[in-house]
Amino acid sequence: MTRRERALAVLRDARADVLVAADPGTVAWLTGAEGDLESGPSPFALPPLAVLDAEGALTLVASEDDAGGAECAVATYPGFTLEPLDPLGGARSALAPLVAGRRLAVEAGSVAAGLLDGAAWVDVTGALLRARAIKDADEIAALRAAVALCDAGQAALRAALAPGRSELELWARVRAAIEARAGRRVPLLADLVSGPRTAGVGGAPGARTLREGELVLCDLVPRLGGVWGDSCATVALGEPSAWAVAAHRRCVDALEAALEALRPGVAAGDLDALVRARLDFPHHTGHGIGGSTHEEPRIVPGSATRLEAGMVVALEPGLYGEHEGVRVEQVALVTADGCDVLSGHDLAL
Amino acid sequence: MTRRERALAVLRDARADVLVAADPGTVAWLTGAEGDLESGPSPFALPPLAVLDAEGALTLVASEDDAGGAECAVATYPGFTLEPLDPLGGARSALAPLVAGRRLAVEAGSVAAGLLDGAAWVDVTGALLRARAIKDADEIAALRAAVALCDAGQAALRAALAPGRSELELWARVRAAIEARAGRRVPLLADLVSGPRTAGVGGAPGARTLREGELVLCDLVPRLGGVWGDSCATVALGEPSAWAVAAHRRCVDALEAALEALRPGVAAGDLDALVRARLDFPHHTGHGIGGSTHEEPRIVPGSATRLEAGMVVALEPGLYGEHEGVRVEQVALVTADGCDVLSGHDLAL
Numbered sequence: 001m002t003r004r005e006r007a008l009a010v011l012r013d014a015r016a017d018v019l020v021a022a023d024p025g026t027v028a029w030l031t032g033a034e035g036d037l038e039s040g041p042s043p044f045a046l047p048p049l050a051v052l053d054a055e056g057a058l059t060l061v062a063s064e065d066d067a068g069g070a071e072c073a074v075a076t077y078p079g080f081t082l083e084p085l086d087p088l089g090g091a092r093s094a095l096a097p098l099v100a101g102r103r104l105a106v107e108a109g110s111v112a113a114g115l116l117d118g119a120a121w122v123d124v125t126g127a128l129l130r131a132r133a134i135k136d137a138d139e140i141a142a143l144r145a146a147v148a149l150c151d152a153g154q155a156a157l158r159a160a161l162a163p164g165r166s167e168l169e170l171w172a173r174v175r176a177a178i179e180a181r182a183g184r185r186v187p188l189l190a191d192l193v194s195g196p197r198t199a200g201v202g203g204a205p206g207a208r209t210l211r212e213g214e215l216v217l218c219d220l221v222p223r224l225g226g227v228w229g230d231s232c233a234t235v236a237l238g239e240p241s242a243w244a245v246a247a248h249r250r251c252v253d254a255l256e257a258a259l260e261a262l263r264p265g266v267a268a269g270d271l272d273a274l275v276r277a278r279l280d281f282p283h284h285t286g287h288g289i290g291g292s293t294h295e296e297p298r299i300v301p302g303s304a305t306r307l308e309a310g311m312v313v314a315l316e317p318g319l320y321g322e323h324e325g326v327r328v329e330q331v332a333l334v335t336a337d338g339c340d341v342l343s344g345h346d347l348a349l
Numbered sequence: 350m351t352r353r354e355r356a357l358a359v360l361r362d363a364r365a366d367v368l369v370a371a372d373p374g375t376v377a378w379l380t381g382a383e384g385d386l387e388s389g390p391s392p393f394a395l396p397p398l399a400v401l402d403a404e405g406a407l408t409l410v411a412s413e414d415d416a417g418g419a420e421c422a423v424a425t426y427p428g429f430t431l432e433p434l435d436p437l438g439g440a441r442s443a444l445a446p447l448v449a450g451r452r453l454a455v456e457a458g459s460v461a462a463g464l465l466d467g468a469a470w471v472d473v474t475g476a477l478l479r480a481r482a483i484k485d486a487d488e489i490a491a492l493r494a495a496v497a498l499c500d501a502g503q504a505a506l507r508a509a510l511a512p513g514r515s516e517l518e519l520w521a522r523v524r525a526a527i528e529a530r531a532g533r534r535v536p537l538l539a540d541l542v543s544g545p546r547t548a549g550v551g552g553a554p555g556a557r558t559l560r561e562g563e564l565v566l567c568d569l570v571p572r573l574g575g576v577w578g579d580s581c582a583t584v585a586l587g588e589p590s591a592w593a594v595a596a597h598r599r600c601v602d603a604l605e606a607a608l609e610a611l612r613p614g615v616a617a618g619d620l621d622a623l624v625r626a627r628l629d630f631p632h633h634t635g636h637g638i639g640g641s642t643h644e645e646p647r648i649v650p651g652s653a654t655r656l657e658a659g660m661v662v663a664l665e666p667g668l669y670g671e672h673e674g675v676r677v678e679q680v681a682l683v684t685a686d687g688c689d690v691l692s693g694h695d696l697a698l
Contacts, residue, residue: 023390024389038386038388038536038537038538039386039387039536039538039570040536040572041372041373041459043641043642043643043644046458080632082632082649083649085647087458088458088472088474091458106462108461108462108463108466109395109437109440111461111462112458112460112461112462113455113460113461113464113470114457114458114472117457121462123437123463125437168525169525171534172521172528172529175521175524176521179517179520179521180517180518180521183517183555184553184556185553185554187387187388187389188387188388189387189388204533205533205534206532206533207532207533223388283429283431284431294393295392298434301431
C-alpha cells in the first residue's frame, strides 16, 4: 500500500469524509512538504495541513511561504505580508472549500480549534501513527540520509574531544558537521552531556567543561526530508573508568542481542524484555523513528505490537550508575528475515 | 498594569470566564515557562497552556517534562513514559478542572481542537497581541539579554569573514558565539546570505562560498527567557561595490531618521512612511518584538497604531538591487520622550 492508501484506510475506518492532518510528521509523510520546525509558530501563518478526501484527492493547505516541496495539489493563502495579520483567517479560507459540510477525521492534539469551528470530527491520531509505522522505499531512503547525518555528527564529536572544551563547544562542532553534510540547516533534538551529567540519562549541552577520563554521552536526532534520524554513542576522553568499560560492554552486547532478535513477528514487548533481562535502565529499549522522533513500534515493556518488515526502529540500551552513564543506539530496518542496520557510526567507548 | 492584569482585561472584554492561551509567546509572557520550540511537537506531550480565570488565578498546564520555569501554579500530566502514549488525554485531564462548563477565551489558531471539544469559546488572539505590545521592566531586561545574543552573533560574523568560507561555516561560528554567550542552546531564526543572494532579501545559510568584495546579510533572531532578540547587519568581505557603499549609507541614514522620530504618539504608519520616502523596499519598516518574532506595533504602511512608551520595536530598512542587497536593523525601546536603542552591534559595512 502507498502512503496515501494507508491514510485512506484510516479515513474509511473512521467513517469520515475528509482527513485533516496537522502533525508535521503526518503532513510531510503525506505531502512531501517538510515545513519549518525550528522556531515555533510563524506570526504570519498556521502550520501546514494535509487534507485527503475519500476519493484520494490530496491537498497541502499552507501559506505561500510554506508550500515548498509539496508533491500534491496545494491550496495557499498569503504568508508574509504588509497587510493586517490574520493567519487563522487565511488558513480557514484555504481549508473551507475542502471540508465544508463534511465529517472530518483529524489529529485532534495538533489541529487548531479555530479551523474546525462547528464541524463534526473524530480523532485519528493513533490510527495514523500505526499507519505510518511501515516505511516505503522513499521513506527508507530518507531515513538512511537522516541517519547519515547522525554518523557525521558522531564522527565530529570524536574528533572534537579535548580537555577543557565545554559541552557547548563540542555541540557547535557536532552541529556544524551535521549541517555541512546536509548542506543546509536542520532541526536537531539532542542530548549532549559530560562527566557526572551522563548519569542523568540525557540533557542539553551546557557550559560544563570536559576533563581527562570523563565520558560524553551524545544522542543526535536530526530531521531531513521530513524524517528524523537517531543515534547515540558514549565516548571517553582518555582512559575511562572500569565501571564505564564494563557498562559499555554490557550495553553493546545488549544492543547486538536485540539486533539479532529483530525480525518480523517478534513482539515489541519481548524485544524489550530481552534487553531488560540484561540491563536495568529507566527508559524504553527503543522506538519507531520516521515523521516523529518517537513513534510506533514502541519497544517498551508489555507491548503486544508485532514487528513487521518495513518498520524502522531505534534501539538504545543504556546503563546509568551513580557517577556515570552509558548508552549506545543504532537504527535498523526490519527486513523479511531479520534486520538491516542503517547506522554507520562508531560505537567504541 | 501587570501582565496578568492586561490578560484579565482581555478576558473581561471577551465576556468569557477563563482564558486558555496556547501561543508559546503568550504562555511564556503569562507564566514564565519558556517551553521547547526547536524540534516541533513532542510525541509525549502537547505544548504548554496558560490558563487564567476571572479571579486572576493563573495555571500552567503542561507535561511534567515541560513545567520548568513556571512562576505560577502548575497542573501537570505525565510526559516521557513507558506506558501507552496519550498526550491529548493527559492534557485534557489536567485542563478539565480549570475549564469545565466555562465560557472560554482562546488563541484559536494555536490551541488544539481536542482540548476544546464541546466548550463555547471566543478567539482573543488579536487582543492578546495588543496586550503584549507594552513591555514591563522584566520583559525589557529579558529583551536586552536576547538582543545581547544578537550582538555576540554579529561580532562573530565579522570575525569569521574569509574568502572561501561557506555561508554554513559562517553560520556555525555565529550560532556557536550566541550559544556560548547564552550558556545554553537557543532557538534561532535567521537570514544568512552572501553575494547575489543578498539581493533576495533573506534566506537560510547554504553551501555557497564567499568571495572577495561580496556582501553577507545576516539577520539574527534568537530566543532567550521567552522573548526574541533581533538584529541585522550587512558586511563586506574586502572592498564593497560602489552600489553597496551608497545603499548602506542610505539604509543607515533611514534607520537613524526613524530612531530620531520614534517616540510616544507617533503613528506606526507615519514612521513607516518616513523611511519609505527615503528607500523603496518590499518589506515592513519594522515590527514589535517580544514573545513573538513579529508582533504589535507593526511598522507598516497605513497603520494607525500609535507608539507608546514601553513598546519595543525592531526597525530594519533595506535596499535590494539587481545583484546585491543591504539591510540594517536595531531594536529600540520607546521611552517617555524618545527611544533607547537596545542593540549594540556594529552597523558598519
